[in-house]
Amino acid sequence: MRRLALTIPIVLIACGLRPAAAERLVVSLSNHRVAVTSSFVGEDLVLFGTVEPDAGKTTLRSAYDLVVTVTGPRQTLRTRRKQRVLGIWVNADSREFVRAPTYLAVLSNRPVSDITDQATLRKLQVGLDHFLLPQRIGPDIADTVLDDPFRVAFVRLKRQLGLYREASSAVTFLTPTVFRAAIPVPDDVPTGIYAIDVKLFAGGALVASTNSALEVIKTGVEQYVADAARDHGLLYGLLTTLMALLTGWLASVVFWRE
Amino acid sequence: MQVYLPIADLPVNIFLVLGMGLAVGFISGMFGIGGGFLMTPLLIFIGIPSAVAVASVSSHIAASSFTGAIAYWRKGALDVALAMMLLSAGIVGTATGVWLFTKLRELDQLDLMIGLSYVTLLTVVGGLMIYESVRAEMRAHQGMPATLRRPGSHTWLHGLPFKLRFKRSKIYVSAIPVWAIGFIIGFVGAIMGIGGGFLLVPMLIYFLRVPTVTVIGTSMVLTLVTMASATVMHAATNHLVDAILALMLMVGGVIGAQFGARTGQKMRGERLRLLLGLLVFTVGLRFAYQLVVQPDDLFSLRHVGSE
Numbered sequence: 133m134r135r136l137a138l139t140i141p142i143v144l145i146a147c148g149l150r151p152a153a154a155e156r157l158v159v160s161l162s163n164h165r166v167a168v169t170s171s172f173v174g175e176d177l178v179l180f181g182t183v184e185p186d187a188g189k190t191t192l193r194s195a196y197d198l199v200v201t202v203t204g205p206r207q208t209l210r211t212r213r214k215q216r217v218l219g220i221w222v223n224a225d226s227r228e229f230v231r232a233p234t235y236l237a238v239l240s241n242r243p244v245s246d247i248t249d250q251a252t253l254r255k256l257q258v259g260l261d262h263f264l265l266p267q268r269i270g271p272d273i274a275d276t277v278l279d280d281p282f283r284v285a286f287v288r289l290k291r292q293l294g295l296y297r298e299a300s301s302a303v304t305f306l307t308p309t310v311f312r313a314a315i316p317v318p319d320d321v322p323t324g325i326y327a328i329d330v331k332l333f334a335g336g337a338l339v340a341s342t343n344s345a346l347e348v349i350k351t352g353v354e355q356y357v358a359d360a361a362r363d364h365g366l367l368y369g370l371l372t373t374l375m376a377l378l379t380g381w382l383a384s385v386v387f388w389r390e
Numbered sequence: 391m392q393v394y395l396p397i398a399d400l401p402v403n404i405f406l407v408l409g410m411g412l413a414v415g416f417i418s419g420m421f422g423i424g425g426g427f428l429m430t431p432l433l434i435f436i437g438i439p440s441a442v443a444v445a446s447v448s449s450h451i452a453a454s455s456f457t458g459a460i461a462y463w464r465k466g467a468l469d470v471a472l473a474m475m476l477l478s479a480g481i482v483g484t485a486t487g488v489w490l491f492t493k494l495r496e497l498d499q500l501d502l503m504i505g506l507s508y509v510t511l512l513t514v515v516g517g518l519m520i521y522e523s524v525r526a527e528m529r530a531h532q533g534m535p536a537t538l539r540r541p542g543s544h545t546w547l548h549g550l551p552f553k554l555r556f557k558r559s560k561i562y563v564s565a566i567p568v569w570a571i572g573f574i575i576g577f578v579g580a581i582m583g584i585g586g587g588f589l590l591v592p593m594l595i596y597f598l599r600v601p602t603v604t605v606i607g608t609s610m611v612l613t614l615v616t617m618a619s620a621t622v623m624h625a626a627t628n629h630l631v632d633a634i635l636a637l638m639l640m641v642g643g644v645i646g647a648q649f650g651a652r653t654g655q656k657m658r659g660e661r662l663r664l665l666l667g668l669l670v671f672t673v674g675l676r677f678a679y680q681l682v683v684q685p686d687d688l689f690s691l692r693h694v695g696s697e
Contacts, residue, residue: 238664369625380456
């Protein structure tokens with residue numbers, strides 16, 4: 133976390149001091165709220181935007197690169213590794229990933245490693261490889277090296293679930309200054325607030341950035357059931373049991389033969 | 391058609407789950423068991439987290455055993471006094487099981503424990519059933535009576551104190567083995583998501599010498615109450631009971647059970663026990679295989695807490 137805390141002021145200072153920053157980003161999201169219902173099969177949200185010249189300045193550069201990072205609500209997850217003990221496979225070693233995003237999508241118009249150099253990517257946390265994923269290691273909390281087996285496994289499992297992704301063709305420039313980005317929302321997406329961070333690069337340097345957000349909510353019966361189970365566990369259990377008894381009794385009435 | 395499961399937090403195909411309910415219901419009706427030992431592994435197999443599967447199946451078994459209990463009640467094939475005695479210990483067993491379930495989940499060893507319990511119980515019980523029914527078949531071939539139940543025969547269990555008389559089952563036994571059996575069934579049911587009918591029926595027959603007439607009905611009452619209380623306890627402590635999943639399983643299960651029961655009535659008892667034994671044993675082997683063979687992925691994720 134300490135590294136993260138240090139990174140933010142550096143980015144802010146870097147932006148503020150850059151005299152060449154003559155651009156401004158204007159973005160709009162097709163939908164700020166995604167409702168997950170029983171028939172939800174996932175959808176793509178569309179983020180539209182333009183690169184505008186900042187007040188008083190009219191010069192726009194010819195080629196821009198854009199990276200959109202979408203981070204879902206944070207959650208602490210444990211990554212466990214199985215080991216053979218006495219002939220059977222058991223969960224032996226584990227690491228806790230503290231407040232890792234449940235969802236993380238890095239969308240860009242070309243591979244992030246082509247947009248700028250490794251140092252900048254790391255500093256700005258752009259790309260799955262450069263995103264901070266702090267682990268609890270004993271009493272400390274720190275991000276590990278990129279090829280740490282637990283970090284690799286964590287990202288791989290999240291990618292298999294469709295919750296982490298890096299798409300280098302998800303952003304399209306319609307004109308040199310108008311772009312659209314497709315934000316994929318898979319069917320098992322967690323509910324909560326999603327932060328959208330948009331960064332504009334030119335010639336390998338960050339020139340402008342902006343933020344937006346979207347909310348994923350469960351609606352209808354699903355949300356009602358999930359809330360009831362969490363907030364009124366005992367009552368929920370009693371009602372489920374009652375439902376079981378009713379179903380059982382109904383069946384015995386329907387199928388009753390002399 | 392997809393249905394979103396609010397507690398398991400994933401979409402499933404409604405026809406797949408209903409079909410599983412029907413198939414397991416058919417088997418449970420045929421053998422007079424709850425079928426939890428088949429349903430829980432099937433749910434885990436289609437991707438439901440094992441903790442949610444165990445907790446939700448308990449309500450499904452409560453539904454199917456209630457149907458069964460009503461049918462046996464109508465036939466008068468129910469020993470209420472014996473069921474009540476088993477129950478008083480069964481509830482304690484369930485509470486202990488739910489408590490251990492919560493602890494194991496915190497230690498990341500719940501899946502292992504569920505796996506090991508399945509392997510041990512199913513292979514042992516399945517093996518014994520196969521052995522027993524093959525012997526009975528062989529005796530039948532030699533023209534001897536198929537069952538060897540001797541009403542007057544006593545074991546050391548009959549020498550224990552606190553003797554009670556159960557009129558309907560025509561037995562006179564100590565309360566200690568009755569309580570022990572009730573506790574074991576309640577405990578195992580909460581940990582493994584099974585009603586324990588396939589364990590309880592042989593235990594009642596071999597240890598307490600309960601006659602075949604009342605054994606299944608009585609076992610169904612015990613299953614009903616332990617599973618109903620397991621549902622309530624799992625819901626109150628772990629918040630893991632998925633009511634929508636449970637409802638789909640129940641509907642499929644109770645319908646399947648009716649057809650299963652009709653098929654089962656046409657078969658001989660020994661043949662039925664052999665088939666059940668083979669089934670139980672196979673499921674046990676499947677679990678053993680899973681524990682011994684190197685998994686495709688050594689890594690797995692588990693939710694620890696939201697922020």
